[in-house]
Amino acid sequence: MNVPFLDLKTPYLELKEELDAAYQRVMASGWYILGRELEAFEAEFAAYCDTKYCVGVGNGLDALHLILRAMDIGVGDEVIVPANTYIATWLAVSYTGATPVPVEPDETTYNINPLLIESVITEHTKAILAVHLYGQPADMDAINKIAKQYNLKVIEDAAQAHGAKYKGRCTGNLGDAAGFSFYPTKNLGAIGDGGAITTNDAELADKARLLRNYGSRVKYENEIQGFNSRLDELQAAFLRVKLTKLDEWNSRRTLLAETYLKNLKKTANLTLPFVPHWAEPVWHLFVIRHPRRDSLEQHLRQAGVGTLIHYPIPPHLSDAYAASTWQPGSFPLSEKLSREILSIPISPHLTHQQVSEVINILLEDF
Numbered sequence: 001m002n003v004p005f006l007d008l009k010t011p012y013l014e015l016k017e018e019l020d021a022a023y024q025r026v027m028a029s030g031w032y033i034l035g036r037e038l039e040a041f042e043a044e045f046a047a048y049c050d051t052k053y054c055v056g057v058g059n060g061l062d063a064l065h066l067i068l069r070a071m072d073i074g075v076g077d078e079v080i081v082p083a084n085t086y087i088a089t090w091l092a093v094s095y096t097g098a099t100p101v102p103v104e105p106d107e108t109t110y111n112i113n114p115l116l117i118e119s120v121i122t123e124h125t126k127a128i129l130a131v132h133l134y135g136q137p138a139d140m141d142a143i144n145k146i147a148k149q150y151n152l153k154v155i156e157d158a159a160q161a162h163g164a165k166y167k168g169r170c171t172g173n174l175g176d177a178a179g180f181s182f183y184p185t186k187n188l189g190a191i192g193d194g195g196a197i198t199t200n201d202a203e204l205a206d207k208a209r210l211l212r213n214y215g216s217r218v219k220y221e222n223e224i225q226g227f228n229s230r231l232d233e234l235q236a237a238f239l240r241v242k243l244t245k246l247d248e249w250n251s252r253r254t255l256l257a258e259t260y261l262k263n264l265k266k267t268a269n270l271t272l273p274f275v276p277h278w279a280e281p282v283w284h285l286f287v288i289r290h291p292r293r294d295s296l297e298q299h300l301r302q303a304g305v306g307t308l309i310h311y312p313i314p315p316h317l318s319d320a321y322a323a324s325t326w327q328p329g330s331f332p333l334s335e336k337l338s339r340e341i342l343s344i345p346i347s348p349h350l351t352h353q354q355v356s357e358v359i360n361i362l363l364e365d366f
Contacts, residue, residue: 003345003354005306008184010349011249012191015241019191022237032233034213041236044243045180045196048163049172053205055197056231057212060159060181063195064092064129066229067177070207071153073098077126080152082112083331084338085131087315089157092179093129101125102316102326104333108274110134110287110341114142121146127153132161132171134310135187135253135284136275140166140174147175155179158198162188163250165280172198182231182239187253187284188246190235252348253283256355260286260344263359270362271340285310286346288362293340300344303361308343 012019026037038056046054057063073079075097081089083102093100101120106113111133128147130138140154147154154175158164161171162180172178182194197208207224210217215226231239261272271289275281287310290296300307314334316326328335344358 001304001354001357003305003350003357004347005308005343005345006185006347007349008189011242014349015245018241019238022241023234026233026237029233033230035233037233037236037240038231041231041240041243042196044240046198048243048246049170049178049198051173051178051198052200053198053202055199055205055208055212056236057195057197057208058229058231059193060157060179060183060195061088061092062212062227062229063179063181063197064089064155064157065095066208066211066227067155067179067197067199067204068092068096068098068127069211070204071127071155071176073126073153076124078122078124079126080112080117080120080128082129082131082133083314083316083334084110084112085133085157085315086159086311087318087320088159089129089131090315090321098126099124100315102331102334104331105133105337106139107333109136109139109276109279110337111136111138112143114139114146117143117146118150121150121152125150125152127155129155129157130175131157131159132164134273134281134287135160135164136273136281137161137164137166137171137174137279139276139278144175153177159183159195160186160284161282162186162284163246164282167278168280173200176201177204182235187250187282188239188242190242191238192235194231194235194239195229196231249348250282253346254281256346256348256350257281257283257286259355260346260359264288264362267362283346285343287341287343289337289340290342291340293342297342299364300358300361303357305358305361306345309338309341310343312338314338 156178
């Protein structure tokens with residue numbers, strides 16, 4: 001049986017009538033940038049995240065970058081980031097001219113370890129950028145407590161956590177601002193690139209709107225040096241449709257995760273995800289660990305099961321940061337995770353038979 005890691009065609013077929021209608025509506029309007037569809041989506045997504053404001057932008061990286069810019073973070077500043085994350089988290093900081101300061105993860109959750117944050121704070125530290133990795137919230141109370149003590153901003157990288165909750169509160173509403181990605185593979189995915197900023201800070205939201213549109217409120221009147229990063233009308237319309245299904249699709253993911261956890265809990269050499277009692281993850285990814293990850297990956301591939309590695313190279317060892325002082329061994333836990341982690345299929349459109357096939361293969365004596 002073939003079990004793809006991700007199927008993007010089936011979600012379209014499930015929502016074909018609504019998505020096609022959204023396309024027709026936008027095309028017939030003759031207005032494709034910064035129009036009514038975006039305004040409606042921003043209001044709906046802000047309400048979903050229980051925040052006052054949402055600003056649609058071009059992608060998730062831009063969302064984080066523009067948040068940092070709106071906070072006036074730049075050259076000479078430092079931003080604390082997870083060592084274990086996708087490189088976009090770091091790039092957003094680097095784009096401003098500020099310096100990313102990595103912190104190792106908690107080995108049980110893979111999210112940034114709050115116990116290690118305080119030791120890297122300096123007079124140049126301006127913010128903590130916490131990632132809700134794989135769709136599970138970081139320990140935000142602990143992070144916010146440190147930020148308050150040192151007068152730091154808190155930014156959520158919620159690119160993988162649409163709908164996740166921390167102690168009953170929605171991601172996107174757990175810090176000063178949050179950046180979301182709507183890349184097609186996300187739990188709430190567009191039919192192309194897209195992103196958004198959520199916040200309760202009116203001044204930050206206003207500045208983000210300026211920054212996304214060349215620094216302009218009125219055409220040809222540019223108040224600041226801005227960028228071109230706008231969530232277009234078509235993507236906003238598609239996302240409005242998909243937002244109505246997000247909770248249902250997240251629930252399907254949760255059921256699949258529970259099935260995996262129940263049936264694989266006694267599998268030798270396999271480390272399963274750990275969920276703290278205060279977390280309600282949305283299982284963007286189901287990440288397992290194995291000491292012989294590459295061999296397991298090959299074994300699954302040969303059996304027809306798609307997998308991915310999130311992520312094979314820690315940012316500090318990437319060529320993009322080769323000019324830094326970080327060397328192999330600088331962040332040993334992140335490096336160890338990069339050698340052992342493997343993401344297995346958890347799309348909300350997997351069938352029961354497909355999930356059973358993955359479980360049976362993983363239960364084999366390997």
